[in-house]
Amino acid sequence: MNSLKTKIILFWKKVRQTLSFLCFNKKGKINQAEIDKKLVYELSPRKIPNGQQLKHLKKFLNPKEHLVIKICLILVLVNLVYLGVVFFKKHIQYSPDFGGEYIEGVVGYPKTINPLYSTNRDIDNDISRLVYSSLFKYDGQGSLVNDLASEVIINNDVEYIIKIKDNAKWHNGDKVTADDVIFTIEAIKNPDYRSPLRNSLLKVSTEKIDEQTVKLTLNSAHAPFLEALTFGILPKNIWVNISPSSAILSDLNLKPIGSGPYKFKSLLKNKEGDLKEYNLIVNEDYYAAKPYIKNIKFTFFINYTEAIKALNDNQIDGLGYLPFAERKELLAQDSLVLNELVRPQIVSVFFNQEKDKALSDKMVRISLTQAIDKDQIIKDVFNGVYQRADGPLLVNSFAYNDQVTKYNYSPQEAAENIQNKLASTTLTVIDSGNNVAVAEKIKMYWEQIGVVVELKTIPGEQAADTIKNRDFETLIYGEFVGGDPDVYAFWHSSQIGSKGLNLAGYNNSEVDTLLAEARKTTNQEERKIKYQKFQEHIATDVPAIFLYSPTYTYVQSKAVKGFNNSMIIEPANRFTDVSSWYLKTSKKLVW
Missing domain, CATH: 1.20.5 (Single alpha-helices involved in coiled-coils or other helix-helix interfaces)
Known part of the structure; x- marks a missing residue:
């Protein structure tokens, strides 16, 4: 019975399914839309339309x-x-x-790309810095760092034991050794080579410790000595067979073999025999970071007008130096980067108290200082790119003292304090660059506090005699102070007179002691303390008005990336981080 009942139920289920398929609606009528839908589903198994x-x-x-x-x-x-x-x-x-070619325009052309002579000419020094390596070099912030030297040990402030990097090679594949360092130093000392560096190394004796170590000994302690070791090292095996007296005539001065990041590739001369192009190629065996840019080409121009035109026409990627007065000639400045690199120079107004006794009154000197708006001069004359100076040391020096007294612009106070003390003065200025514009500004400021100013402009060729004879009352002049804070030559009393550079005739026994002691110790902290005390004395005595530090304008196309310098000791230092420059980039997906 149950079996029969089950069979009947199954039968009616099949009937219902059949009727459902035939799409009868509840009223028993056929639903055409449902039939169409069923047909579509039967024809295509996909439920999503294609x-x-x-x-x-x-x-x-x-x-x-x-x-x-x-x-x-x-x-x-x-x-x-x-x-x-x-x-x-x-x-x-x-x-x-890696890849690409960087083309730089420079005014002038090279003659001797040789560390023994290149310091005399900027373009020689520029290329020499790329081809040769030195024991030490300045980084992009003006600090002295190791180059070929891997380690230096200083004993008793007079003995320097220098270890040379094991992986340094000459461009011909030979290894750089202690023999090369000793040969170069002895060549500089040899009068037959006639190197302008000779006086800086005369009192240095050399000794080979082993193949990669040299010992340099001084007669007496001189803290800035390592600064003197920034010249390029020559390969002994190549130069030893060349007569010292004829070395300056060697073809190697234009086709050098060094150990730097780039090596000589080719040069191009015009019909008159003058150099037009100089090509370098990357040194694949460079001991430090290999540069990204494959080729560097120097193109030479006879003046800045031609060089700037080439830059405006996109014929070159950079300009080795742009004089401030020529900035207005740049057309597409939006496509260029004007790198303003602080130079180790401080432009000041020096007081000659012997020439004008009224300047012996410290209040007069303070008043003349307070009368000048330095920041406004920098803004008006130099578009705000120069760096303000308030002391005899560079702002970025490890020994700079920013806590000393500063005499800021205060014309009303200056006018009150100088009244009946100084009626007039003569301001001497060398007719070069924007010096006269600065002098006219100072003349205006001083006359605003009641001092009559006679402006005396002298040509550049007369400057040496004027300084030697101290033929001035007040003088605008820039002193190159270098990368080390040793300013003995400018402020020690022994440098007063025609043979020295103490232009203000400054004489302070305590300062003399501080300057003498600071240059005899290599302990940086001790030197810092002494130089900071020295700056306190200068701020108190006011022997000069410190105005500003100029900048070196180095122009590059925005296509050149990786330039990060902020200061240069000399123009060639702009290449100190050349290994970081690049023209090409690659993409990488980082998760």
């Missing part, structure tokens, strides 16, 4: 529905693009890549 089917979508949608779908699709697409851009910005990393 591209061909979507073409017919608008047949089933009214205009409003069609518009809504379009807007939604556009919003989805925009969001996908936005999310893609955000993702790539966060996860794509651009890194320097």
Whole structure:
């Protein structure tokens, strides 16, 4: 009985399914739409329409529905693009890549690309710095760092034991050794070579400790000595067979072999025999970081007008130096970077108290200082790019003392304090660059406090005699103080007179002691303390008005990346981080 009942139930289920398939509605009528849908599903197993089917979508949608779908699709697409851009910005990393050629324009042309002679000419020194390596060099912030030297040990402030890097090689593949260092120093000392560096090394004796170690000994302690070791080292095996007296005539002075980041590739001369191009190629065996830029080309011009025109015409990628007065000639400045590098020079107004006794009154000197708005002069004359100076040391020096007394612009106080003490003075200025414009500003400021000023402008060729004879009452002059804070030559009383550079005739026994002691110890902290005390004395005595430190304008195309210098001791120092420069980049996806 139960079996029969079960069979009857199964029979009616099959009947219901059959009727359902035939799509009868509840009223027993056939539903055509349902039949069509079933047929479509039976013909295509896909439940999502394909591209061909979507073409017919608008047949089933009214205009409003069609518009809504379009807007939604556009919003989805925009969001996908936005999310893609955000993702790539966060996860794509651009890194320097090897290759390319950097073309730099310079005024003049090289003669002796040789460390023994190159300090006499900037362009010689520029190329020499790229081809040769030195024991020490200045970094982009003006600090002395190791180059070929891997280690230096100083004993008793007079003995320097220097270890040379084991992986340093000459461009011909030979190893750089202690013999090369000793040969170079002895060549500089040899009068037959006629090197301008001779006086700086005359009192240095050399000794070879081993193949990679040399000992240099001084007659007496001289703290800035390592600064004197920034010249390039010559390969002994190549130069030893060349007569010292004829070394300056050697072809190697234009086709050098060094150990620097770049090596000589080729040169091009015009019909008259003058150099027009000089090409360097990267040193693949360079012991430090290998440069990214493959080739460096120097193009030579006879003046800045031609060089700037080449820069404006995109014929060169950089200009070795841009005089301040020529800045206005640059056309597409938006595509250029004007690197303002602080130079180790301080321009000051020096008081000659012997020439004008009224200047012996310290209150007069303070008043003349307070009458000058240094910041306004820098803004008006130098577009604000020069660095203000308030003392005899550079602001970035490890020994700089920013706590000393500063006499800021205070014309009313200056006028009151100088009244009936100084009626007039003569301000001497060398006719060079923007010096006269600065002098005219100072003349205006001093006359505003009641001092009549006669402006005396002298040509550059007369400057040496004027300084030697101290033929001035007040003088605007810039002193190159170098990278080390040793300013003995400018402020020690032994340098007063025609043979010295103590232009203010400054005489202070305590300062003499501080300066003498500071240059005899290599302990930097001790030197810092002494130089900071020295600056306190200068601030108190006011022997000069410190105005500003000029900048060296180095122009490069924005296509050149990686230049990070802020200061140079000499123009060639702009290449100190050349290994970091790059023209090409590669992309890498970082998760």
